[in-house]
Amino acid sequence: MDRHDVTELPQYFENLKRQKQLLRDAQSRRGQRPALRPRMETILQFTMRAMANDANGIGSATAGGMQYIASSFVPSSYPPCVTPFSELTKTPLRGLVLETHHRGSYLLVRCATRQDSMTAIMAIVEDESGDVVLLQLYHQEQANDPVENILEEGMILVVKEPYLKVTSDGGFGLRVDHVSDIEFLSPDDDRIPRVWQGTSSSRTALAWKTEGNDFFGQAKYRAAIRAYTGGLDSSPSLDEAHAITLNRSLAFIKRKAFEQALSDIDAAAEITNPTEKALFRKAQALYGLQMFRDCCQVLKQLCLAYPDNKSAKSEFARAISRHSEETQGRYDFRKMYAGAAKLRPPHLDNATHIGPVAIKDSTISPGGRGLFTTKPVSAGDLLFCEKAFAHAHASEAAGTTSRAPAVTLLVDTNSDRVTMGTEQELTNMIIRKLHDNPSLASTVTSLHHGSYQPVEQTSVDNRPIIDTFLVRRIIALNSFGCPLNSRQSHLSLATKPKTESAFYSSGIWPKASHLNHTCTSNAHRSFIGDMMIARATRNLPAGTELTWWYHPPPVEPVPYLEHQKVLLRTWGFMCKCALCRDLRNTPESVITKRKRLLAEFRTLVPTREGGQTRSLVAGRLVGVEALKKAEGVVERTAATYKKPAVEVPRLAVAGLLLVLAREWDERGKPLEVARFALAALEAYGFVVDGGNLATGVGGETLVVKVWGVMVDNVIDCWIFLRKAYQMVAPELVAVAGGYAKVAYRVCIGEDETFDETYGRFG
């Protein structure tokens, strides 16, 4: 939904074809025994390449000052290991064959080099015989963490059910796609062979704690957690266990592993009554999990027991604000804009509010679910305002600063799609969040995943199992591309030569994922940072299934199948809404005629994008004669539609009528402006009573009887009307302004900035 699908662009389609050929070539080597390469040579070569990559900035978003677009290839999906470790058999590297998942086996390896990171985190690893191979870990963490490496020389790992994959350069490496298929061993793990054992096993709990604190001080939270865990495994005294557990809880909080933090805090509370520090951390973890009511309770307890604790008081106030957003749906939108402008990534400190909606069996998606109203709502009403479960931001500076996540070209041979954006980063974020907070798993895994068959087991050896390919599939079918904020996108429509309808930033909003598609739509989404705001576009009775479009309905005349192609390829369905049904019954000759008329209109009134953008070519003046002719062209276009616009909106015609309204506005002709703006609204499917200045306005009212398709242009229609009435029918100004404000609220998400954008009136 609003993501950059570039599959059809020739260069990317070629890329997809090439990757599929590589895949076939690789698979033809399945079962071959690889020729392992000499140890020292492999290590040296890898280390030198990693150093060269460091020097060139590869692995960060910039390479040599140029924008660096990483490319990632998704292999054929395979399930994660679900077998307990005790039932796996150890295999040496020499026991592995190419392109094979070694089910029932595990490898014990030690990192023989530092890490290098591209889209995967890589290092050379060795087994106990000293044989070496390239290890490629996918989806472990954000690949560009400047502080902490995932792989360090000397680290010992278990690779479950190893997969020796042929790489694109014809070599091979151990590829790990599922985070649960890898286990990082602590230095005193008894699975570590004697030859690899260091001196650590004799360390005291206190020594581990000190090491953990040192790592914590350097913001190396993973390492700190490993050290604290070492301390807890080294027979600590009760006091030591309490201190280490609480320290580890803070390291978990820093890594946003809130559930693990909570379980540590609860464990510490079993040793002694919760301390001030413990209560504070509990509140932090609950806040992180967005459990604001529970968080408020803990903070209340803390404030009562420790009245001098100022941080507790301010945290309490913050948690109360979130709780009231959550329950009442009232937001400080200006503060949200300020947050989105300042924070990078623009992840706002706001709560989700779910309004009058509920999930039920869909009336549109056969066998699927949908989102329905639970009470009557009016156009502009808030349906929900949802915080992203995960949101990957491609900053305005994507590819220009080392910390800006690069846009990734993702080539997926499972779905035959090539996308450009932040899907890769989003996948990593979701996997990490689920891994660290397993109880959140079903929020994501219950989302629609088409025909993908995930493993049923959710944990093994007390660790969560996360199926990367399931997450990928869910992202492909449910994620949304999003702007930094919808107001900015709306404003830029006035100046940009081309309307931007796809975005590089992306996210998953679980509630929003339940809306099905129609081109006519009765709900609209907008964004501020990682918050999605969904509003009704029409007055709807209780029990109405809510829909919006995944892919915008065509504003240019296109044949039926061309419009369905994207829906079918990306989401696996064909739309049967009124617009699509009408298009299916429209003969090709009529489409051709509409195209011809549109071209004629463009020669008469040359707009930047044929009438679909909100601004005209600067400095051009169209003669009145041409406008009259253009009007005739629009009339002839409208005559090609059989059904009334209220049943089948005429989006292409509406855009052209708005262009004419704008032209007459520039010439200061209010009667014409009102005529064309109202005609444009009608073409969008609105039924408006009154307001037509040409037919006389004395004492007339202006009422929307039926709401039509809600696009940014609708705001303009009402703004033009307001302006026209200001000149000749002041009694209608406030009404037109009120409708403009509703349209603005729907399309932008809020109406607090309406006056700022369109000026006061009246």
Ligand SMILES: C[S@@+](CC[C@H](N)C(=O)[O-])C[C@H]1O[C@@H](n2cnc3c(N)ncnc32)[C@H](O)[C@@H]1O
């Ligand atoms: C984001 S999910 C929407 C919720 C989904 N129906 C569910 O059961 O969870 C997208 C999927 O819903 C189905 N879908 C959405 N709109 C549809 C429509 N107009 N007709 C048929 N299926 C639709 C398709 O299977 C699509 O891949």
